[in-house]
Amino acid sequence: MSRELRVGLIGCGQHALMYLLPALHYSPIHLVSVCDTNAERRQRVKRQFGAEATMAFAATRPADIPRIALVDFRNDCVGTSVQVIRAMFRKYLELVPTSAYAHHWLAVCHLKMGDQDNALREAAAALAIDPRFTDARIIRGGVLATRGDYPGAIAELRNAVETDPAK
Numbered sequence: 670m671s672r673e674l675r676v677g678l679i680g681c682g683q684h685a686l687m688y689l690l691p692a693l694h695y696s697p698i699h700l701v702s703v704c705d706t707n708a709e710r711r712q713r714v715k716r717q718f719g720a721e722a723t724m725a726f727a728a729t730r731p732a733d734i735p736r737i738a739l740v741d742f743r744n745d746c747v748g749t750s751v752q753v754i755r756a757m758f759r760k761y762l763e764l765v766p767t768s769a770y771a772h773h774w775l776a777v778c779h780l781k782m783g784d785q786d787n788a789l790r791e792a793a794a795a796l797a798i799d800p801r802f803t804d805a806r807i808i809r810g811g812v813l814a815t816r817g818d819y820p821g822a823i824a825e826l827r828n829a830v831e832t833d834p835a836k
Contacts, residue, residue, distance in 0.1 A: 679754075681705040681714045751781045769799040776808050785812045801832045 681703055700720040705711045711723040755778040758771045765771065776791035789812055795805035806829035814822035 675699050675701050677702040677704065678714065678718075678720070679704045681707070681710045751778050754778055755782075767798055769795040769802050769805070772798065773802060773805050773808070776805065780808065780812070785816070788812055803829045803833045806832070 676699065678700065682705075700718050702722045702724055703711050703714045703718075703720040704724045705714070708723075714720065715723050755775060758775045758778065761771050762768060762775075772791045772795035776788045776795065779785070779788035779791060789809060792805040792808040792812075795802050796809075799805075806825050810822045810825035810829065813819075813825060
């Protein structure tokens with residue numbers, strides 16, 4: 670099995686690139702496809718990172734991206750189900766089991782599917798890898814608050830502020 674990671678980037682906004690750029694420097698990555706609703710942004714990212722192809726969201730088929738998709742959930746994910754994205758992140762974890770980002774995005778997928786228990790588990794897995802992962806703490810705090818565990822939510826969110834590497 671090749672250790673090269675074939676990647677499809679779904680959503681070319683700044684947030685998605687924030688996760689792709691570091692990976693390009695530290696991992697053997699081949700950018701297969703760039704998908705975005707904005708054609709100009711798709712072309713710019715294709716040129717900048719040497720992607721093979723670009724697609725609008727409606728043209729995206731999971732079979733075209735064999736291993737993983739990086740997703741900006743703040744953009745519209747038309748044509749791509751959360752279940753497919755979750756499966757791609759699980760596959761990524763098989764290749765890179767120490768990825769706090771993948772656990773974080775799995776937590777986001779579980780939240781979008783209404784599964785708070787698994788969202789908490791994935792956020793905890795991200796924090797076990799990187800205890801300063803602010804976004805994972807925010808997910809935990811939000812879930813705890815929706816469950817009425819306000820002291821736990823406040824503690825988690827305070828910890829997020831105290832450990833935030835951006836401070």
